[in-house]
Amino acid sequence: MRMEELVGHRRPTALLQRSLLNGRVSNAYLFVGEEGIGKTLAAIAFGRALVCENPDARPEHGIYEACGHCRSCLLSAAGNHPDLRVIAPEGERIRIDQMRDLRHEVSLTAFGGARRAYIIQHAEAMTEESANCILKTLEEPPPGVTLILVTESLSQLLPTILSRCQIVRFRPAAPGAIEALLVERHHVPAAHARFIASISGGRAGWAVRAAQQPAILDVRERLMHLLARLPEADPVFVFRAAEEIRDMAVALADAGTPEPSAGEAVSASGASSEDRQIRANADAVLDIARAWFRDLLVLKMASEMPLINVDRRAELEAAAERTPLPRIHEALDALSHARYYLARNANVSLALEVMMARLVVGG
Ligand SMILES: [Zn+2]
Known part of the structure; x- marks a missing residue:
């Protein structure tokens, strides 16, 4: 994907293209913005342009994009470029040995061209040790190395990280x-x-x-109905709801194949194709649930941010009134855990039951 194809991100991508055109690429960027709006896609598009051997550079139009045809671009497109790497949390955290590996890799020479890019997803998941481990790399990486940290919230990052990165904001x-x-x-x-x-x-x-995939709108209806009942749910509801969510994933799988998500860290290649389908679609169902709890949080905090589910304001307000704040945080945490385990071949029903148990009765 070219940077210009990223809908709604004209301002940040124009800034990045200008720095590529001027040869003034920063050592370290921090892409910040809400989940699901395309920050990682943008980081990958930027990284591809960085490592491309024959970029489409047209200064008069402010354009600098990957060519899409060179050896580098073919490797990047296959997700297989040794000089364009994406690092994601392992479990809940970005562990210190991941950052040690990164530091080591950065110190080695480039595989192809002069430039290398390393993308760190969910940078807020770095432990203090992990963050300290790459401070020096962020400040003075070897020539041609660019680090792109991606996060939803600046407030969870150490000031020492923030001060070393150029912040690029992505808005919905x-x-x-x-x-x-x-x-x-x-x-x-x-x-x-x-x-x-x-x-x-x-x-x-x-x-x-x-x-x-119109089925996703039907599933959204069913899921919101289910989630609206959560504040009054009893423990028996856990298994029924987990089963129902699995059914929704099956319904989506039957309706058609989704594109693999850009952030998918580990492919579920060991599983059968049907299982993989259900797994990928369960993730899409949980993404809808995440948007629901995100909206509850917005209402609970009386935030100025617009709701995602604007058509459900009344139900959301009713649910927000009956859900204490810690339960909303708990739910968001349970959802991200379930998505993490689903991406790693955990048993679908079990992952959903564990998640629902936390949604209904707490941790
Ligand atoms: Zn290229």
Whole structure:
């Protein structure tokens, strides 16, 4: 994907392209913005442009993109470029040995061209030791090395990290931009495009998927109905709800194959194709649940941020009133755990039951 194709991120990508054109690429960037809006995609697109051997550079138009054809681009596209690496948390944390490995790798010479890029997802998951381990690398990486840290929130990062990075902010795309994307590039009827854009929370990737796979909107209905009942749920509900969520994943799997998500850290290649389908789609179901609890958090904190599920304001307000703040944090944590284990071949039903138990009765 080219940087110019990232919907709603014109401002940050223009800044990155300018620095590529001027040859003034920073040692370290920190991409910050809400989950699901395309920060990692942007980091990968930027990284591909960095390592491309024959970039499409047109200074008069402010364009600098990967060519898409050179050896570097082919390796990048296959997710296989030794000079473009993505590092994700192992478990809940980015562990110190991951950062030691990174530090070591950075100190070695480049495989292909002069430039290398290392993307650290969920940078807030670095422990203090992990962060300290790469401070020096962030400050003075070897020539040609760029580190791109990606995070949802600056407040969870050490000031010593923040001060060493150029901060690049990503904001949710405007509903109008998403609507236009759906209508113009995906030929979605205007009224439907407007509805999907309105509930997308500015996440272009989600909107495209919802347009291409209408079953996701049905699943969203079912799931929101289920989640609205959580505050009154008893323990018996745990197993029924886990079963129902698995059914939703099966329904999505039956409705069609999703694109693999950009952030998928480990492929579930050991599993059968049907199992893999259910697993990938369970992740999509849990993504809808995450948006629900994220909205509860916004309401609970009386935040100015817009809701993602704008069409569900009344139900969300009712649920927010009956859900204590720590339970919302607990739920978000349980969801990210479940998604982590699902991506690593955990038993689907078991992962969902453990998650529902935390959602219903707490940790
Ligand atoms: Zn190229």
